[in-house]
Amino acid sequence: xxxxxxxxxxxEDFDRLYRTAYPRVYRTLSAILADxxxxxxxAQDAFIQxxxxxxxxxxxxxxxxxxxxxxxxxxxxxxxxxxxxxxxxILKRFGRPAHPPDPADEAIQPDLLTAxxxxxxxxxxxxxxxxxxxxxxxxxxxxxxxxxxxxxxxLHQAGERLRTMLEADxxxxxxxxxxxxxxxxxxxx
Amino acid sequence: xxxxxxxxxxxxxxxxxxxxxxxIRPRSSSPRYLSQGGPVRLRIAPAVLAVSLVAILxxxxxxxxxxxxxxxxxxxxxxxIHPNDANPSPTATPEEHRGAPxxxxxxxxNHHSSPExxxxxxxxxxxxxxxxxxxxxxxEPAESPEPTASQSGDGSGDRSGSGSSGGHDSSSD
Numbered sequence: 615x616x617x618x619x620x621x622x623x624x625x626e627d628f629d630r631l632y633r634t635a636y637p638r639v640y641r642t643l644s645a646i647l648a649d650x651x652x653x654x655x656x657a658q659d660a661f662i663q664x665x666x667x668x669x670x671x672x673x674x675x676x677x678x679x680x681x682x683x684x685x686x687x688x689x690x691x692x693x694x695x696x697x698x699x700x701x702x703x704i705l706k707r708f709g710r711p712a713h714p715p716d717p718a719d720e721a722i723q724p725d726l727l728t729a730x731x732x733x734x735x736x737x738x739x740x741x742x743x744x745x746x747x748x749x750x751x752x753x754x755x756x757x758x759x760x761x762x763x764x765x766x767x768x769l770h771q772a773g774e775r776l777r778t779m780l781e782a783d784x785x786x787x788x789x790x791x792x793x794x795x796x797x798x799x800x801x802x803x
Numbered sequence: 804x805x806x807x808x809x810x811x812x813x814x815x816x817x818x819x820x821x822x823x824x825x826x827i828r829p830r831s832s833s834p835r836y837l838s839q840g841g842p843v844r845l846r847i848a849p850a851v852l853a854v855s856l857v858a859i860l861x862x863x864x865x866x867x868x869x870x871x872x873x874x875x876x877x878x879x880x881x882x883x884i885h886p887n888d889a890n891p892s893p894t895a896t897p898e899e900h901r902g903a904p905x906x907x908x909x910x911x912x913n914h915h916s917s918p919e920x921x922x923x924x925x926x927x928x929x930x931x932x933x934x935x936x937x938x939x940x941x942x943e944p945a946e947s948p949e950p951t952a953s954q955s956g957d958g959s960g961d962r963s964g965s966g967s968s969g970g971h972d973s974s975s976d
Contacts, residue, residue, distance in 0.1 A: 632834050640829040650830075658835040665836035726816070727823050745817045746824050773812045780816075 620677045623669040632661055635678040638747060639685045645727060645742045646689045646735045656692050660685035679749065679757035686739040686758065693735055729779040737772035740765055 617634075620627045636657060643653040664671075664681050671680060730738050736758070743749045743757065744765075751769075755762045812820070864876040 628836075629834075632836070636834070637829050641824045641827050644827050645824060654830060654832060657829075658832070661834060662836045662839055665839060726819050730820075741812070741820070742824070745812055745820055776812065776816065 619673060620671075622671045622673065628665055628668050631664075631677050631681070635681050636661065638678065639681055641746070642682060642739065642742045643685055643689050645730045645746075646686070646738045647692060648728075648731045652692055652696070653689075656688040657685055660688050663688075675756050676753065678747075679743075679753055682739075682743065682747075683757045683759065686735065689739075690735045725780065726776075729776055732779060733772055733775060737768050737775070740768040741772045741776070744769055 617630075618627075620631060639660065640653055640657045643656050644650065647653045647656065660681055663684050671677065730741065733741070739758065740754060743754045744751070749757065751762045751765045754765045758765070861873075864873075865871055868875050870876070
């Protein structure tokens with residue numbers, strides 16, 4: 615059954631977009647952000663921002679891809695601020711040993727998601743949009759506001775780095791995905 | 804792990820990625836955008852605030868300057884004090900031209916007429932333009948009142964312009 619196209623400014627259509635796209639946007643952000651609460655906050659903020667601009671949305675791009683673009687940008691901003699907070703945490707507990715990882719978290723967390731969250735957010739977003747949501751490179755380029763060539767480069771770099779990280783994890787053991795102190799540990803953008 | 808240029812991850816990693824992401828269940832939280840005021844109101848609110856501020860500013864400037872012209876609002880008020888002109892009463896001038904002995908009394912009369920001493924020379928110089936054409940030998944008679952006073956002591960000091968007019972008066976009398 616083909617869904618009716620979204621109409622800009624329609625409250626009912628935005629509610630339908632939220633019901634359809636929110637779980638997928640949340641999963642995309644879960645692949646970028648290690649903290650589930652942060653993923654939820656960023657996803658909700660993205661829908662708030664999209665709702666405020668819903669009258670100006672143009673149907674030339676898929677509405678879900680448009681919301682994804684907003685959400686990925688929110689996640690990138692969150693990771694930048696989290697990195698600054700991480701520097702503060704390191705300075706605060708300077709000289710004290712870090713909390714050991716929770717074994718329960720280690721058992722639950724899959725290592726692929728951990729490796730994905732270790733990528734720069736733009737690379738992780740390209741991987742998820744391409745291989746999970748099924749967008750082609752042109753749609754991803756339109757959603758993220760870059761060229762198709764850039765998307766191809768990002769996908770190639772992300773694949774190479776993911777394989778390298780996963781092979782290292784197989785030999786050394788997977789790092790904790792959700793540390794007990796909920797501290798973010800990300801790669802640089 | 805087979806992979807192509809278009810699919811750098813390979814099918815095994817892609818299946819694994821989909822399985823792990825499908826296992827993530829978002830929390831059943833209510834949409835937060837519902838608690839927002841709405842797109843139209845949020846978009847209009849800053850514009851309404853800006854227009855209100857501009858209107859208040861314009862009204863206050865209008866009330867302060869009393870002019871609806873915005874050019875006037877930026878002008879500064881400057882108070883200019885013009886010096887009070889000396890009393891150029893033409894009736895007092897003929898008294899000065901009676902002759903040299905009457906020069907000092909006429910100045911005293913000017914003192915009575917104008918309370919400011921600094922303005923005293925002006926009435927004495929004002930008759931000059933009318934008197935200059937007549938004398939031919941003394942172009943500047945008013946610059947040296949003292950010699951004229953000494954000459955008037957001879958009784959016929961009518962060489963100056965002022966004396967000529969006084970001479971006419973005396974002859975006519």
